[in-house]
Amino acid sequence: MNLFERTGKMAIGSRLRLLTAKVTEDATKIYELYDIADFSPKWFPVFFVLSENEAKTITEIANEIGHSQPSVTNIIKEMAKAGLVLDKIKSDDKRRNVVGLTEKGIALADKIIKEQWPDIEISVENMINEATHNLWEAIAEWEFLLEQKSLFKRVQEQKKLRESKAVEIVHYDTKYQSAFKSLNEEWISNYFEMEESDYKALDNPEEYIISRGGKILVALYKGEPLGVCALIKMDDPDYDYEMAKMAVSPKAQGKNIGWLLGQAIINTAKDLGASKIYLESNTILKPAINLYYKLGFQKISGRPTPYKRANIQMELNLNVK
Amino acid sequence: MNLFERTGKMAIGSRLRLLTAKVTEDATKIYELYDIADFSPKWFPVFFVLSENEAKTITEIANEIGHSQPSVTNIIKEMAKAGLVLDKIKSDDKRRNVVGLTEKGIALADKIIKEQWPDIEISVENMINEATHNLWEAIAEWEFLLEQKSLFKRVQEQKKLRESKAVEIVHYDTKYQSAFKSLNEEWISNYFEMEESDYKALDNPEEYIISRGGKILVALYKGEPLGVCALIKMDDPDYDYEMAKMAVSPKAQGKNIGWLLGQAIINTAKDLGASKIYLESNTILKPAINLYYKLGFQKISGRPTPYKRANIQMELNLNVK
DNA sequence: ATTAATTACATAATTGATTATGCAAATATA
């Protein structure tokens, strides 16, 4: 079995490189076939754009053909040596190096376009037609797709998706008490200071949260508790529950755990018949605030709070679609 | 308009190179995403074949992945430095450098295959599915097509085809007398010596060939006579005509002119109601003999000839299909 | 048993591109 059938799509870069090499390998011989000596195939893109118009600057050419600027500088230098382009055509802006084809260059362009170009065009087109999958169109589509979203981004999203599938959200159990405390303690003491009410809830979640009609959810990744979140019953005419004590281990970054926990908490609240959830946080916790917005929470103001660190309050109306 | 829409298929090499660069560009970042440091993406093909089996030699790996041997030598050197492969595993043949993965290498392979590999596989597959033209399959087809016939060969054939279309076969006219003589004189005096009968026919073709019921055809390429061929009436019970004085300018090599002239002469003979054509030549003129065979002539023997240089005689039976 | 040819590989040189860097010219800003 062929290497690339064994490696799979993982090696698409290598496979493309090899195909490029094969397509390119006898380019020099093709030029010789048309008695074009003294022409390096790598000059072609530069040569082509110069043959279309009057004169261009190095940077303009580089942008047009997708090469780096030094690459074009170098190609132009070589072509100038071969007498095909005229370098440093005078311009108002003395930084610019305006280049254009010489008479010799124009004559060569004419020859290439009249004789070689149609032969190659037809040869490649014949290959495209011999194949059932259109390489030329496929490349164009990939250029577009990669423009929209890089391969890195795509892989990153796929990784997140796979890992979030490996995340399991379970209900609180005594064995998670230490995780519940340490995960919260970690970020609170990192940004603020632990307060009396924190200790109460974190040390005795069953007493302070669950027995009072609340819920705690734990996110397990490969069995390990890496995220927690609580839904605390509120004694308030406006709100049924407060979402609080959400904490995700830095180890679990990029696994969507915050989102999954948030969704699970909201669903739990719905199951409990809640119509509004409240939360408070601090704007320095930007990723958290961002997550709350994504979950559908909206900023409100004017409620008293026992926590010193809270400077933003949000609510989620579960009855609105 | 996009550069490649303007250049057309001529720039398929450049376009492939750019796509390869785009696909490859964030490979390093992808490895980092999986906490794989100390791994260069270019190692992947080598790493992969080593992860499949026990141990391999440098050259075996090179052949398998389509790289040059020095490239593999270098990659192995780098991987050895990173502690992923074990170099110079002892072998009977002391020239061989047998290499295999270390424990660390095996562990890494496991990690890559279990985590990174499926994510990339799916990401690339999603891209393939988002496009309407299947890049992966198209590449495979092109690998096959180029294996069958290189791009150079294809372009060469296309050039020949185009040029043979630009060749015009016309009937002899006095203005072609000098071409008729010089083209023949060129090859005859090059390989042999001009004989008395040559001068007669070449200096006075109208008297010696046409007025005696023969024909002369001239191949014009862009108006210039670059090939000639005569059909000489024979006074023989076995043959109607002799095909002779075929000459093609070396300038016109590869334009199929010999074939086109031969075909035209045969058709002319058919139109004249001939049933058998005769020719004589010399076996040192290999391309000519080859052409005669391709035109359908078959070797015969035992006829007398006025030319010293003839050492092969052939005939074409026009009545046989 | 020599000698010649082949093979396996390392090293060196080259190629065609890239990023990094520095400098002068032009433009924007205080």
Add this chain to the structure above:
DNA sequence: TATATTTGCATAATCAATTATGTAATTAAT
């Protein structure tokens, strides 16, 4: 108007591959 920033490009350094070359080790041929 002086200063800071940006632009355009050349040069240098680097990278990932390639061909070219040299040298042991092995195999084939005389």
